[in-house]
Amino acid sequence: MGTDLDLAAEKLAAGELVAIPTETVYGLAANGLDPLAVAKIYAVKNRPQFNPLILHFANLAQIEKLGLHFPPKALALARVFSPGPLTYVIPANENIPDIVTAGTGAVAVRIPNHALTLQLLERLPFPLAAPSANISGSVSPTSAQHVEAQLKDKIAYILDGGPSEVGLESTILSFLHNEPQLLRYGGISIEQIESVIGEVKKPDGGFVDNPVAPGQLARHYATRHPLELGDAAALISAAHNRDPIPRIASISLNRSFDALPSAYQFQLSPEGKLDEAASRLFAAMRQADDMDIDLIIADRFPDEGLGIAINDRLSRAATL
Ligand code: TXA
Numbered sequence: 070m071g072t073d074l075d076l077a078a079e080k081l082a083a084g085e086l087v088a089i090p091t092e093t094v095y096g097l098a099a100n101g102l103d104p105l106a107v108a109k110i111y112a113v114k115n116r117p118q119f120n121p122l123i124l125h126f127a128n129l130a131q132i133e134k135l136g137l138h139f140p141p142k143a144l145a146l147a148r149v150f151s152p153g154p155l156t157y158v159i160p161a162n163e164n165i166p167d168i169v170t171a172g173t174g175a176v177a178v179r180i181p182n183h184a185l186t187l188q189l190l191e192r193l194p195f196p197l198a199a200p201s202a203n204i205s206g207s208v209s210p211t212s213a214q215h216v217e218a219q220l221k222d223k224i225a226y227i228l229d230g231g232p233s234e235v236g237l238e239s240t241i242l243s244f245l246h247n248e249p250q251l252l253r254y255g256g257i258s259i260e261q262i263e264s265v266i267g268e269v270k271k272p273d274g275g276f277v278d279n280p281v282a283p284g285q286l287a288r289h290y291a292t293r294h295p296l297e298l299g300d301a302a303a304l305i306s307a308a309h310n311r312d313p314i315p316r317i318a319s320i321s322l323n324r325s326f327d328a329l330p331s332a333y334q335f336q337l338s339p340e341g342k343l344d345e346a347a348s349r350l351f352a353a354m355r356q357a358d359d360m361d362i363d364l365i366i367a368d369r370f371p372d373e374g375l376g377i378a379i380n381d382r383l384s385r386a387a388t389l
C-alpha cells in the first residue's frame with residue numbers, strides 16, 4: 070500500500086492487479102486490453118462470470134484512440150460530468166476483449182475524477198478494467214484500508230488515494246438505443262443528467278434490477294448482519310417487541326432514536342446533506358456490521374437526488 074505510481078504502472082503492465090482510488094469507490098484494476106489480466110479480477114472477486122466490467126480512461130482522446138464513439142448526448146454529458154461519477158455504455162469494437170464486455174457487444178467507459186488515478190491512467194498505454202475492489206456481494210470499499218482488509222494477500226499493490234469523496238458507485242447510462250437508458254443510480258443524480266440531455270428512460274418500478282447491467286444483482290452490497298430499511302423509528306420499536314430483543318445499530322440521514330444508545334447510531338450528515346451522506350454510507354455500513362449487534366436498521370432517505378441512489382444500495386443490502 071502506498072502512493073508509488075511507477076510501481077503501480079509496472080505491476081499493471083505486467084498483468085497484475087492493483088487497487089486504485091476513485092472518487093466513487095476503490096477499483097480492482099487490471100490492463101483492460103489483456104484478457105488474462107482481466108480474468109484475475111473475476112478470480113479474486115469471486116465474481117459471476119457473466120458480469121461485464123467498466124473500462125477507466127484518463128480522457129476522451131484515449132477512448133477515441135481505441136475507436137470507440139460517443140453519441141451526441143453522451144458527449145454533451147461528458148463535457149459537464151467527466152471526469153466524474155458517470156459511466157457510459159456504448160457499442161464495443163474488436164479492440165475490447167470479450168471478457169470485458171461479457172460478450173454483450175457493449176462496453177462501459179468512465180473517466181474517474183481522482184488526481185492520483187488520472188495521473189496513472191495518463192501514463193498507461195491501456196485503459197484499466199476495474200470493478201469495485203471488494204469480494205462480490207459485499208459492501209464497496211471507500212478507503213485503501215477497506216481494500217487491504219479484504220484483498221491484501223491477493224493483489225500486487227494498493228494505490229492509496231485517501232477516502233473516496235463521492236462514496237457511491239457511478240451512475241450508469243446506456244447509449245445503445247436512441248433514447249438514453251438509466252442502468253444504475255449513482256454519484257450523479259438523475260436530475261443533473263436530465264438538466265443536460267432531457268428525459269432518460271428509467272427502469273420500471275423505480276429501482277434498477279436489470280439483467281442488462283448484470284452487476285445489479287439484488288444481493289449486491291450485502292452486510293453480514295440483516296438490514297431492514299424503512300421508517301427507522303417504527304422498525305426499531307417493532308424489533309424491540311421481539312423475543313429475544315435484537316441489538317440494533319441504526320443508519321440515518323440525521324435522525325436520532327431515543328430507543329438506541331448513541332454509540333450505535335450512524336447519522337450520515339448532521340446538516341442533512343445527501344452528498345455528504347453518500348460519501349459516508351459504505352463506511353457506516355461496514356462499521357455497523359463490525360459491531361456486536363444482531364440487526365442494522367436503516368432509515369429511508371429522501372427520494373430525491375443522491376437519496377435515490379442511497380435508498381437503492383440500502384434496499385439491495387436489505388434483500389437477503
Ligand atoms: O464507480 C464505479 O462505477 C466503480 C469504480 C471502481 O469505477 N466501479 C464499479 O464497477 O462499480 P462494478 O463492476 O462494481 O459495477 C459495474 C456495473 C455492473 O453493474 C455491470 O453489470 C455494469 O456496470 N456494466 C459494465 N459493463 C456493462 C455493459 N457493457 N453493459 C451493461 N452494463 C455494464
Ligand code: MG
Nearest residue numbers: 200201209284
Ligand atoms: Mg461492485
